Amino acid sequence: MSCDHPDLLPLDEALTRLWAALPAPPVLELRADRDDPASDLAAMDGVALRAAEGLAPRRLLGTLYAGDDPAAFTVTPGTAVRIMTGAALPPGADAILPVEQLREAEGLIHPLEVPRPGDHTRARGEQARAGDLLLSAERPFSAVRVALQAWVGQPVPPLGRIRVAVASTGDELVAHPRPHQIRDSNGPMLAALAHTLGAEVERRPSLPDDPAALGRALRNAGGARILLTSGGVSMGEHDHLPSVLKDLGATILFHKIRLKPGKPMLAAQLDDLLVLALPGNPVSAYLNALIFLPVALARLEGRAMPDAWHWGRLTAAVKTKGDRPFMVPCRRTGSQLHPLAGKGSADLVTLAQADAFAWVDPGGREPGAEVRYLTIV
């Protein structure tokens, strides 16, 4: 295979580099603040009784619902207490007989099965003892971590969103275009995508093709944690972003990746601002945002690396040129991926027909080939 771009960074390395460069917020280890369960509990709806009395009928003393103080009743020989799942066992009881295993008549319950001690109960401390480690600080942030945090009585973190600013670059972008001008479609597209991915989005005016103005805009990100730009990262004379970022002292995480479309992609850190400088062509900009933004957001929120890739099967051959992997827009039916013949990286119309981007290795793939894909959102 020819290697016409030996300097290009493979995508997975770019993702790893981005992940490693961003700081995850600290999460705590969580320990049980009390035994879990804190008392013996009913694990089913039924009656709480003394197992040793076997099939003898019992007189019902009353009912315990989840949350009721079990000291309201004491189960003595010949008695039982109706009990609901999650309620604490009353003193004297050592087993739950489920409703399905008893018959009730004239205020008495008659067991249909012989109960054994501990039947259908959750014993105090069965899950954890006070002080036990429940979750290490290595486990990522998730809704389940939040639940456990609340469970042990720790304050729950506020529900925040990462602020993402979106700006297109290019003097050709105007609201009312003449034939040599165009409207900005990347800005609204990237704003909608970032919003869908959970960010709090802030639209910025389009950035001019002027190094000094670009520098001012980059230094004044207004509290955003991530800046998404599109355009200005290629080799053209007006592609000032890479040099402006360098002049500002930004750390370039990578520039140019082994991917088609989307090669000119640049990621940089400018103090606390992550700049994801996307290519200007809409298909390239969309694809790179779909790949890189979820990873950046997850990392900054302390979440696990997103599990974005699915597997499917191509229904038609896909040919590629050159040595870059090609992500081909596809219609999807279940796991069947139907490649769409697009007109290249400016072709929003074909992209709008697609449900997924399938990964095709250099050299192309035959019909029926198993490939990984990303879902278009």
Place this chain on the structure above:
Amino acid sequence: MSCDHPDLLPLDEALTRLWAALPAPPVLELRADRDDPASDLAAMDGVALRAAEGLAPRRLLGTLYAGDDPAAFTVTPGTAVRIMTGAALPPGADAILPVEQLREAEGLIHPLEVPRPGDHTRARGEQARAGDLLLSAERPFSAVRVALQAWVGQPVPPLGRIRVAVASTGDELVAHPRPHQIRDSNGPMLAALAHTLGAEVERRPSLPDDPAALGRALRNAGGARILLTSGGVSMGEHDHLPSVLKDLGATILFHKIRLKPGKPMLAAQLDDLLVLALPGNPVSAYLNALIFLPVALARLEGRAMPDAWHWGRLTAAVKTKGDRPFMVPCRRTGSQLHPLAGKGSADLVTLAQADAFAWVDPGGREPGAEVRYLTIV
């Protein structure tokens, strides 16, 4: 295989029913408002010239950047204009010679290859003619649809979030629990999950185990589009939600699904409010919210049905009892799924160690079996 729950709805049918019951907001068909491109454009950085003059040297008249008015120059015999990708071709020029295919010396450019008419240009109307259909009303809402909408000059929809109210039910839920009481972990968990899935979340006070109070709370959803509850949908004496919903005239979409954990799941429509009444056990509540909430949100936002399932391989056998599919919490390494031995549907601690829920058909699966899974977020 035994069929101990013939009345339970299979999960995929429940999802289809939920999808069909919810109204998607209307989206428009999109038509080109002008030719696309609106003029002949440069598709590469280079010089715009007259192909017929072949290898003859040309004098450079100036430079056209994307967005520049091309009428500033007219390419006459012996001349050319430097041009950047996306700029309109100046009058007289019919081809782009890329920078890589020319040599520059003393104000003249010397072609190294013979240009052909149309080389490296995007012809006016090549993508679409004014009035052409670009996107049918059948295609779902997406960031790409937004881009195309902006591209043809239509107003872009505001970035909204679906309002989701979250309330737990149960008298046992208190902030400072005695041994027979517990803290509410489902409320914070479901709020965090809904937030992560893109909703605007509103926490509600816990709902009491009282039909009249439940009815008042359901009728007063305060503008939320979806209400997530946990608990109160099982067969216990305090599980009032199903009957309260029926008494209020709600349409029950389904109640009880063929899934373990999570069988008591209920979905109902109460006027404009979708009630997703989740089971009270935390693992069941989490799993059902992870399954049903993304589908409801996508539908209400006009998006495509979420592509939530991934495929992986079990690294150990998973046994099941009964005839319900079992979703087993797993640690995940790439596509390897390591099943975790949990203590059932109250076991938040094991769930917090898990990265995924793997689907295991009734009868169990052997090590190495390919299974679908959902990612825990």
